[in-house]
Amino acid sequence: MFSQTPADDLFSEGRDAFSSKLYSRAVDLFDDFISIYPDDPRADGVNYMLSVSYFYMKNYIESINAFQLFESEYSDSAYKSRVSYWLGLCYYALKDYDKAAENFLEQTDYRSESFFVSRSYLYLGESYEKAAMPEKAMEAYRNGIVAGGEEKIISQTRLKLGILYFNKGDFSSAREQFAEILNNSIDTNLVSDSQFYIGESLYYMGELKDAASKLQFYLFMNSNNKFREAAVFRLGDIYQNLGMSDEAVKYLELLLSDYPDGKYYLDGLRVLGRTWKDAGEMEKASEVYQEIISLSDDEYEIQNYYFELALMKIDSAENPAAESYLKEAVKGPDEEKVKMSLYYLGQILMDGKRNEEAVSYLYRLVELYPDSTAADDASLTITEYLQEKGDTLKLAMFIGSQINRDTAYLDYFLYVKGELDEQEGNRLEALSAYERIIDEFPDSDYLASALHRKGRILISQNKGDEALTVLDTALREADTENQRTDILVDKALLLYDMGRLEQADYAFTILLEKDIDFPRKDEILFRQGELSLEARKYNDAADFFRRSAEASVGDRSIEALFKMGRSYFYMLNFKTSERIFSDLAEKLSSTSDSKREAMKMTALSIFLQQDWSRTLQFSDLMVTSLGVYPNELRLIKLVSLLALNRRDAFRKELDALGKRNPEDVLITAAMNQIEKVDVTSTLLIFRSLIGAYPDETAGFLTTLVMTDLMYIAADSQWIEDTYQILSPLIEDNVLSIGFRQSYDMNKNKN
Secondary structure (H helix, E strand, O other), X not given: OOOOOHHHHHHHHHHHHHHOOOHHHHHHHHHHHHHHOOOOOOHHHHHHHHHHHHHHOOOHHHHHHHHHHHHHHOOOOOOHHHHHHHHHHHHHHOOOHHHHHHHHHHHOOOOOOHHHHHHHHHHHHHHXXXXXXXXXXXXXXXXXXXXXOOHHHHHHHHHHHHHHHHHHOOHHHHHHHHHHXXXXXXXXXXXXXXXXXXXXXXXXXXXXXXXHHHHHHHHHHOOOOOOHHHHHHHHHHHHHHOOOHHHHHHHHHHHHHHOOOOOOHHHHXXXXXXXXXXXXXXXXXXXXXXXXXXXXXXXXXXXXXXXXXXXXXXXXXXXXXXHHHHHHHOOOOOHHHHHHHHHHHHHHHHHOOOHHHHHHHHHHHHHHOOOOHHHHHHHHHHHHHHHHHOOHHHHHHHHHHHHOOOOOOHHHHHHHHHHHHHHOOOHHHHHHHHHHHHHHOOOOOOHHHHHHHHHHHHHHOOOHHHHHHHHHHHHHHOOOHHHHHHHHHHHHHHHHHOOOHHHHHHHHHHHHHOXXXXXXXXXXXXXXXXXXXXXXXXXXXXXXXXXXXXXXXXHHHXXXXXXXXXXXXXXXXXXXXXXXXXXXXXXXXXXXXXXXHHHHHHHHXXXXXXXXXXXXXXXXXXXXXXXXXXXXXXXXXXXXXXXXXXXXXXXXXXXXXXXXXXXXXXXXXXXXXXHHOOHHHHHHHHHHHHHHOOOHHHHHHHHHHHHHHHHHHOOHHHHHHHHHHHHHHHOOOHHHHHHHHHHHHHHHHO
């Protein structure tokens, strides 16, 4: 037995204070020991504990100095292999992560110190994380796991590594690390955290049902764990994604009630808003969105929710509310939302007939974002508005600005420009616009229309052959039956005007076979009637003119009715021609030339039915109504008087005729010879009379009067002589039809 020396007492007291975590007391005792017994074999251990005591007292600078002094004075000490670990902790505490990492890395070389090696890998990884070097941190954690050590430290290292995998987006690797902790660790906190992160990893891997199961188990086992708020939020989010709105609402409302000041409160509102919207609960969604707007300090988010609120109100036809929200959204920083807000503002204001205000927003959209799709759509609305308003000046200016920008609808704006130029009479400018469409936009929806309009301009320039080529191309490019019909109408009328009557007739036939209404159908029917009249197909002509009259109004209708009446007149269907001309005469103004013509033709139709008394009555009515007495009426009146054997009236009327023009002289001379039954003189006079009447109707009348006089004279030789003389004069003429029929009829009667 031997007594304890004072050095032993001092050492024991210092060690006991150190073990009891009385680090300040330990430091004093260790300082005394080193001062009194600097050569004591235990001095290195005392210096080591002194340096560690400074660390635990959070006097990191003193600790570093002490450890560095220890390294220089006790280079052979067994404790030297632990110094790097403590220096690493000191530098970590001082946030000098580079030096911390340097010391922890050095510590890992002392493999025999497994306690410190495993911890050094853990803290090395944490130092790299703090220094924003996640890849190095992951490498340190992986090396620590391989190096082994205490199960708790390894599990902590796995948790750190798993979280880094998780943050990197490698959720499968993260899940593997967390699963290892569940299988091997007995630390409830580590197990709890791993359960949460497995649920989160499954969520991001898209395995939503498994994620929900893990998180529900996590909540059941860890009702007050640090991740409870996050887990409740995630479950609400998962069920919202799965379309299970009731479950989603349950968890989200739990989150909002239990954590009103929590980290996930605003996120919970966002998901709850989506849940209500997906469930069709727009009012509830609207309330949530408004709360988000009141809580968020993110200008982009606030703008987005104003925009979402506006869309919901548009869908529910609450345009005033939508307008209000859109005007807020327009103020936000997201240009895409600004563009769409301006566009929707324009549309809903247009719907509300607030066109001027609507156009102001659309103009703003086009000016601010000229290269956007929204600007293209807005420009169409502006164009339609200006067209409807009839403001051609503003429209022309706007169209000009659109043509100068890169727009998806350039072909359309060129087409509108062409239309405007045509309206202003600038056909060359219009032609240039149409030709640009033709040259630059071979797949344009307006190609056929541009070709059609070019063809019309060429027609106006009397370039018929070139116009036909263009119209044929337009027909091939036309997409709709209506468009093809419109183009064919112009082509058919052009062929008619160019004298290509067979081709025109074929085109007219194709158009009229459609049995549909189309622009200028009345004109097509009229021209087809003229072709039929020219071909002496009087029945067809009458039908075409009838249909043209029914399809038209105004002068065209009147002209068609006249032509229809003449067709029946040339068919010798005088009753029908009388009815048509008589109806026309009633409709027309008493002062018009057309009324006089209609009445004259009515009188002629009655006369040629050999109704002498009614002929006289109608002739007198025409004189009374119009105050005029055409020579044709004088002639048929004279004939009618002769037919009724009213010789005195005949002589009186003939004397009143006078000698005002060559025709009157000829008529007077003819009638004098007729009364005397001087065949030769009468025929010579009538031959001159036919030449004096270039009008077909007058010539026709003269011929028929002459043949009726044959009957009146009751002289078969006169009939034959008259036929022989007049036939050459009217050969191959519509007059020959009536003349031949009258000749045959009167010859048979005699």
